[in-house]
Amino acid sequence: MMKYAVEYNLTNVTGMPIRYIGIPFPVAGQPREVHKRYVRGNDMLSGKPMMPTVVEHLTKPLTKDEKYTGPAPAPTPEPRFLPPDTEENLQRLFKDKDWTDYNPIILPTEERVRAMLEGTSHAPDKVVKIIDWPGGKREFTVEKVAICAVMVGAKPEYMPLILAVATQVPFGNSTSSMANMILVNGPIRDELGMNYKGNAMGPHNEVNSVVGRSLTIMSKTAGNIHHGVTTFSTLGSNLQYNNLCIAENEEALPQGWQPYHVKNKFKPNDSTVSFGTGWTYISSVGEAQKSYPSHLLMRDYMRSLAAIGGATVIMDPTVAELLKADYNMNTKDDLSKYLADNVEKTVDSFFGNGVAATMYMPMARQGIPPYSDYLKLPGDTLIKPLNARSISILVVGGGIQTTWFVTDFGLGRPVSIDAWR
Amino acid sequence: MKRIFMSVRLLLLVAVLALISNTLYCSEKITVMNPAIANPMVDRVALTERLDSLDGKTVYLVDINWGGPDAAYGVFEEMKIWFNENMPKVNVVVKRKAGSYMADDPALWKEIGEKGNAALIGVSG
Numbered sequence: 001m002m003k004y005a006v007e008y009n010l011t012n013v014t015g016m017p018i019r020y021i022g023i024p025f026p027v028a029g030q031p032r033e034v035h036k037r038y039v040r041g042n043d044m045l046s047g048k049p050m051m052p053t054v055v056e057h058l059t060k061p062l063t064k065d066e067k068y069t070g071p072a073p074a075p076t077p078e079p080r081f082l083p084p085d086t087e088e089n090l091q092r093l094f095k096d097k098d099w100t101d102y103n104p105i106i107l108p109t110e111e112r113v114r115a116m117l118e119g120t121s122h123a124p125d126k127v128v129k130i131i132d133w134p135g136g137k138r139e140f141t142v143e144k145v146a147i148c149a150v151m152v153g154a155k156p157e158y159m160p161l162i163l164a165v166a167t168q169v170p171f172g173n174s175t176s177s178m179a180n181m182i183l184v185n186g187p188i189r190d191e192l193g194m195n196y197k198g199n200a201m202g203p204h205n206e207v208n209s210v211v212g213r214s215l216t217i218m219s220k221t222a223g224n225i226h227h228g229v230t231t232f233s234t235l236g237s238n239l240q241y242n243n244l245c246i247a248e249n250e251e252a253l254p255q256g257w258q259p260y261h262v263k264n265k266f267k268p269n270d271s272t273v274s275f276g277t278g279w280t281y282i283s284s285v286g287e288a289q290k291s292y293p294s295h296l297l298m299r300d301y302m303r304s305l306a307a308i309g310g311a312t313v314i315m316d317p318t319v320a321e322l323l324k325a326d327y328n329m330n331t332k333d334d335l336s337k338y339l340a341d342n343v344e345k346t347v348d349s350f351f352g353n354g355v356a357a358t359m360y361m362p363m364a365r366q367g368i369p370p371y372s373d374y375l376k377l378p379g380d381t382l383i384k385p386l387n388a389r390s391i392s393i394l395v396v397g398g399g400i401q402t403t404w405f406v407t408d409f410g411l412g413r414p415v416s417i418d419a420w421r
Numbered sequence: 422m423k424r425i426f427m428s429v430r431l432l433l434l435v436a437v438l439a440l441i442s443n444t445l446y447c448s449e450k451i452t453v454m455n456p457a458i459a460n461p462m463v464d465r466v467a468l469t470e471r472l473d474s475l476d477g478k479t480v481y482l483v484d485i486n487w488g489g490p491d492a493a494y495g496v497f498e499e500m501k502i503w504f505n506e507n508m509p510k511v512n513v514v515v516k517r518k519a520g521s522y523m524a525d526d527p528a529l530w531k532e533i534g535e536k537g538n539a540a541l542i543g544v545s546g
Contacts, residue, residue, distance in 0.1 A: 023544055144456060
């Protein structure tokens with residue numbers, strides 16, 4: 001992490017050779033005695049006593065390098081082609097460069113990339129996105145996307161969808177176990193043959209598998225996300241292998257329940273992909289029970305998740321039908337509102353989550369409602385931390401069992417796939 | 422007997438040719454495209470001049486709220502205690518910046534510019 005600060009941050013983010021002090025981790029949640037030990041101990045970067053090093057950093061005259069203001073050095077060139085080598089050595093090279101998820105890849109020969117480019121009308125040099133996070137300014141072109149599409153085993157017809165996915169590179173990650181979700185809506189689901197019915201969330205469909213993987217590979221190549229260099233999650237998340245790539249079973253929605261993209265102002269015949277970030281999902285495990293209907297259990301389980309205000313419920317069509325027929329959930333919004341009105345947790349539990357503490361506690365102390373209102377309450381007071389607008393309802397699955405997931409993924413606005421045809 | 426000997430020789434020849442062919446195939450070099458993108462670096466900016474001494478100066482210790490406002494505040498308080506014990510002529514001000522670590526706080530930067538001589542900002546990770 002210190003290497004990131006001293007090297008990557010200098011060359012890609014600030015341009016300033018900041019004099020850092022390395023404090024041991026973890027910091028959050030540690031007793032005061034630990035903080036004291038850190039301060040009285042050594043600077044992790046120099047290995048010297050921390051506080052004298054702080055003083056030295058504030059008083060030692062600047063070096064010539066630290067006084068330098070001027071243009072950046074030329075970037076390390078990345079030639080269009082890699083030096084010729086054997087297939088075995090190139091497979092090894094891609095792994096050594098951390099350009100893969102350590103599953104085998106298809107090597108992107110020019111011929112394969114050219115064939116992949118047939119899947120879109122856009123020119124190879126068109127810039128899909130300028131990636132400036134985590135630092136830098138990398139032009140992610142259609143050709144670079146096609147290279148990644150070859151690597152993950154895509155077919156040319158997947159290109160519009162993968163190009164739309166490319167607009168979100170790199171995926172979200174943090175020192176926590178942040179993960180990502182890809183949701184596909186519209187006719188492209190059937191055009192490509194995505195599975196949104198039985199086993200929709202399992203490893204049983206080529207498109208779901210390949211497209212989900214593409215976000216990871218694009219994030220590790222163009223996105224420059226590398227463990228120990230630009231990402232430092234303690235536990236990581238194996239959801240990052242496939243990024244929860246799903247498609248909505250729009251045809252099985254109960255009457256009155258709109259597909260996700262239609263709820264977000266797209267037309268039913270538009271093809272879109274939506275992205276979410278979150279951490280966790282909890283399964284209903286078993287089928288729905290009349291003695292304790294699904295929406296009550298969703299509420300209960302969601303109490304464990306409500307951290308940063310977003311949530312997504314993924315349910316089988318049979319659950320949606322049941323909720324509509326027996327419990328007056330006539331639209332997705334009815335269920336979102338029910339959950340927002342009934343998912344409660346204590347003030348202490350809400351702020352006990354480090355992400356909520358990081359994001360919302362400072363706002364609370366600034367006097368920004370509703371977080372400032374929470375602070376006025378005793379810690380064991382129940383609050384309703386979710387907003388109905390931030391609770392997405394998705395219908396996925398084969399109608400085989402009345403099961404569902406509640407998740408803490410917050411879904412964003414859909415992105416057009418058609419724009420990349 | 423002669424026919425058997427010929428058959429064995431033929432089999433050996435085929436095996437050797439297959440081995441050579443396989444070796445040639447495996448060592449055949451191919452060219453592939455590069456998925457990496459050149460990453461232009463940002464222009465360099467000089468640090469501000471350092472102080473000759475901290476005596477009589479005001480040093481701000483700013484907590485950016487990473488992990489929540491209570492996560493690292495104790496670290497800065499411990500730093501202040503260290504200054505009080507070891508460099509009592511230094512005036513230390515511990516502050517939390519407004520908003521999350523991602524939000525700007527121009528009011529605090531202005532305050533430090535007007536009242537402070539140096540600042541230590543953190544902790545992130």
